[in-house]
Amino acid sequence: MLIAKPGLDSHDRGAKVVARALRDAGMEVIYTGLRQTPEQIVETALQEDVDVIGLSILSGAHKTLFPKIMRLLRERDLTDVMVFAGGIIPQEDVAKMKKLGIKEIFGPGTTTETIIHYVLDNLPRRS
Amino acid sequence: MLLSNNISLQRGHEMTTFDEKTIDKIRKERQRWEQTTLPRWTKQSKERKNEFLNTSDMLIKCLYTPEDIKSMDYMRDLGFPSEYPFLRGVHATMYRGRLWTMRQFSGFGTAAQTNQRFKYLLKEGETGLSIAFDYPTIMGYDSDHPMGKGEVGICGVAIASLKDMEVLLDGIPLDKVTTSMTINGPAAMLLAMYVAVGDQQGVPRENLGGTTQNDNLKEYFAQKLCIYPPKPAVKLTTDIIEYCARHLPKWNPISISGYHIREAGASAVQELAFTIYDGVTYVESTIERGLKVDDFAHRLSFFFASHNDFFEEVAKFRAARRVWAKLMKERFHAKNPRSMWMRMHVQTSGCTLTAQQPLNNITRTTIQALAAVLGGTQSLHTNSFDEALALPSEQAVRVALRTQQIIAHESGAPNTIDPLAGSYYIEALTNEMEEKVMDYVERVDEMGGAIVAIEKGFFQKEIADSAYKYQREIDEMKRTIVGINDFTIEKEEIPIELLRVDPKVEKDQVASLQKLRRKRDKKKVEETLGKLRRCAEKDENLMPVIIEAAKSYATMGEICEVLRQVYGEYKELIVI
Numbered sequence: 001m002l003i004a005k006p007g008l009d010s011h012d013r014g015a016k017v018v019a020r021a022l023r024d025a026g027m028e029v030i031y032t033g034l035r036q037t038p039e040q041i042v043e044t045a046l047q048e049d050v051d052v053i054g055l056s057i058l059s060g061a062h063k064t065l066f067p068k069i070m071r072l073l074r075e076r077d078l079t080d081v082m083v084f085a086g087g088i089i090p091q092e093d094v095a096k097m098k099k100l101g102i103k104e105i106f107g108p109g110t111t112t113e114t115i116i117h118y119v120l121d122n123l124p125r126r127s
Numbered sequence: 128m129l130l131s132n133n134i135s136l137q138r139g140h141e142m143t144t145f146d147e148k149t150i151d152k153i154r155k156e157r158q159r160w161e162q163t164t165l166p167r168w169t170k171q172s173k174e175r176k177n178e179f180l181n182t183s184d185m186l187i188k189c190l191y192t193p194e195d196i197k198s199m200d201y202m203r204d205l206g207f208p209s210e211y212p213f214l215r216g217v218h219a220t221m222y223r224g225r226l227w228t229m230r231q232f233s234g235f236g237t238a239a240q241t242n243q244r245f246k247y248l249l250k251e252g253e254t255g256l257s258i259a260f261d262y263p264t265i266m267g268y269d270s271d272h273p274m275g276k277g278e279v280g281i282c283g284v285a286i287a288s289l290k291d292m293e294v295l296l297d298g299i300p301l302d303k304v305t306t307s308m309t310i311n312g313p314a315a316m317l318l319a320m321y322v323a324v325g326d327q328q329g330v331p332r333e334n335l336g337g338t339t340q341n342d343n344l345k346e347y348f349a350q351k352l353c354i355y356p357p358k359p360a361v362k363l364t365t366d367i368i369e370y371c372a373r374h375l376p377k378w379n380p381i382s383i384s385g386y387h388i389r390e391a392g393a394s395a396v397q398e399l400a401f402t403i404y405d406g407v408t409y410v411e412s413t414i415e416r417g418l419k420v421d422d423f424a425h426r427l428s429f430f431f432a433s434h435n436d437f438f439e440e441v442a443k444f445r446a447a448r449r450v451w452a453k454l455m456k457e458r459f460h461a462k463n464p465r466s467m468w469m470r471m472h473v474q475t476s477g478c479t480l481t482a483q484q485p486l487n488n489i490t491r492t493t494i495q496a497l498a499a500v501l502g503g504t505q506s507l508h509t510n511s512f513d514e515a516l517a518l519p520s521e522q523a524v525r526v527a528l529r530t531q532q533i534i535a536h537e538s539g540a541p542n543t544i545d546p547l548a549g550s551y552y553i554e555a556l557t558n559e560m561e562e563k564v565m566d567y568v569e570r571v572d573e574m575g576g577a578i579v580a581i582e583k584g585f586f587q588k589e590i591a592d593s594a595y596k597y598q599r600e601i602d603e604m605k606r607t608i609v610g611i612n613d614f615t616i617e618k619e620e621i622p623i624e625l626l627r628v629d630p631k632v633e634k635d636q637v638a639s640l641q642k643l644r645r646k647r648d649k650k651k652v653e654e655t656l657g658k659l660r661r662c663a664e665k666d667e668n669l670m671p672v673i674i675e676a677a678k679s680y681a682t683m684g685e686i687c688e689v690l691r692q693v694y695g696e697y698k699e700l701i702v703i
Contacts, residue, residue, distance in 0.1 A: 008265075013478070034351055059278060108480075109611045
């Protein structure tokens with residue numbers, strides 16, 4: 001799976017902790033590093049053939065960046081990749097983001113166990 | 128690097144405040160108490176935990192006595208306020224003379240919107256400004272750069288040129304208000320714009336007061352908003368320190384920052400140690416320019432976080448002053464006592480705020496702010512209770528500022544200097560903090576300095592490990608966070624009103640920037656940018672030419688791009 005930091009936001013504490021927790025839980029995790037464009041994230045997902053993408057953003061730019069990432073995934077035919085997100089996403093935006101196809105959004109205070117279980121329970125079946 | 132320069136801090140003990148006989152008696156009495164009184168209690172109810180630890184993994188004893196500070200020599204280790212080693216405070220009157228500066232970090236949307244917020248804060252009794260810039264500005268991009276899409280004016284104010292700075296500071300007298308700018312990569316550019324507005328207002332440069340954060344080293348392992356590779360970044364930092372020493376005597380050219388190190392996950396000891404080491408590196412780089420330590424060290428300032436563990440934080444602030452004073456005196460041979468002062472700004476810890484039951488954050492912030500005051504800070508930012516959810520609303524900012532005012536005017540905390548001094552616990556913690564910090568300083572010395580430590584990923588790994596450990600402790604219920612892993616509410620309605628930045632901001636900002644590009648004197652811009660490139664290639668101090676470029680209305684992105692071409696861009700070293 002891929003943990004990605006879109007945009008200019010540099011708050012990577014959460015993304016790195018989640019990446020490490022998922023790795024410790026036995027998953028193969030790639031972390032993109034900071035300041036990835038939507039194009040770069042989708043390209044990495046394609047190259048690495050990931051099942052899951054976790055997006056982390058705390059800057060408020062999710063409203064611009066998440067729709068673009070979801071659109072590019074569709075364009076590259078990566079609709080079977082499960083996408084979840086974390087960071088500071090205001091409640092009123094959560095529904096909109098889910099409508100785009102983001103399966104779950106984890107806010108501040110989420111335990112790593114919650115995320116691990118969620119990912120394991122919702123792994124997409126690959127044909 | 129000053130590897131060969133031996134800086135062993137005094138750890139020997141020649142004279143002590145407690146005499147041996149008294150300590151012996153206390154030791155015996157403690158042993159008796161542990162064998163007789165204490166077991167009667169622990170038999171009935173055991174201690175709540177097997178061990179009590181703070182965030183720096185210091186084992187906290189059940190009781191502290193003079194035995195724990197038996198080698199303390201009052202005059203050597205504590206001294207008097209405004210005297211070496213400055214543990215008790217840098218000013219002789221401390222808050223009895225003047226309260227700390229209440230400085231709330233703020234900025235969002237366009238320059239005009241933030242200008243309104245500044246005026247509001249000044250009206251409400253704030254005594255200094257602190258500017259938050261948006262991500263494109265921080266990364267040295269213009270507001271219409273593709274990387275900045277969706278980020279303009281969101282996390283701070285968008286400043287793309289002197290034009291924006293003029294609007295931002297409109298009606299604010301720069302000879303009366305001091306301004307702190309949280310900016311690192313493009314610190315020189317924003318300082319240049321500030322100086323230009325000062326010139327327009329007719330304020331003599333020697334009267335301009337404020338701070339540029341300008342601490343580029345911590346960017347590589349903490350805040351991670353780096354533009355250039357570490358060496359040219361330190362060069363730019365040093366340019367500002369040198370320029371200010373010569374031309375802006377009231378400006379703090381740098382705010383050597385532990386805050387971001389802590390927020391990235393470091394413990395209190397790591398925060399202090401890595402910050403101090405960054406400070407040492409800047410002192411070295413400025414001395415290499417030919418300045419004497421006493422020419423500039425008095426203007427170096429520091430910035431720390433105040434986290435949850437009250438006593439650990441108080442001890443950290445106190446130890447910070449003593450460690451810095453010793454280093455400045457012993458390693459750099461400073462003569463002027465002011466060069467040994469560690470003046471600090473403190474911000475309560477953003478990462479301790481919870482999105483759940485957000486009003487609880489007011490209580491957390493109060494405790495953290497009180498620790499900063501009892502730790503002797505010069506300036507303080509208190510977080511707003513809604514900041515785990517969004518940028519703070521006006522109401523939340525007011526409560527945050529009122530928290531400081533209540534501590535200042537109602538609590539009695541500022542009535543005497545360093546009131547926790549002499550507490551066996553606080554003094555023991557302060558000593559332990561200093562020892563652990565110096566262990567790190569020695570390790571980084573041996574490694575070859577801060578840049579090597581960054582290139583090896585040492586700081587990054589230390590912080591990542593601490594961040595992971597902290598989260599595990601919460602997940603495994605070893606550390607209780609109210610509202611997160613205990614005392615939770617099932618279905619919570621958040622009844623607070625959040626600040627939203629209007630998406631129109633980006634459009635307006637881009638339009639005004641493009642208008643500026645059309646209207647300015649293009650030849651003049653090309654000239655100043657060409658001069659900047661030549662000076663950068665010749666490795667000269669870039670401040671004067673960046674001021675010229677800013678005055679010609681060259682944009683942030685254009686100025687930073689010239690230096691990107693000369694210096695290259697930093698590629699992140701990923702350490703999980």
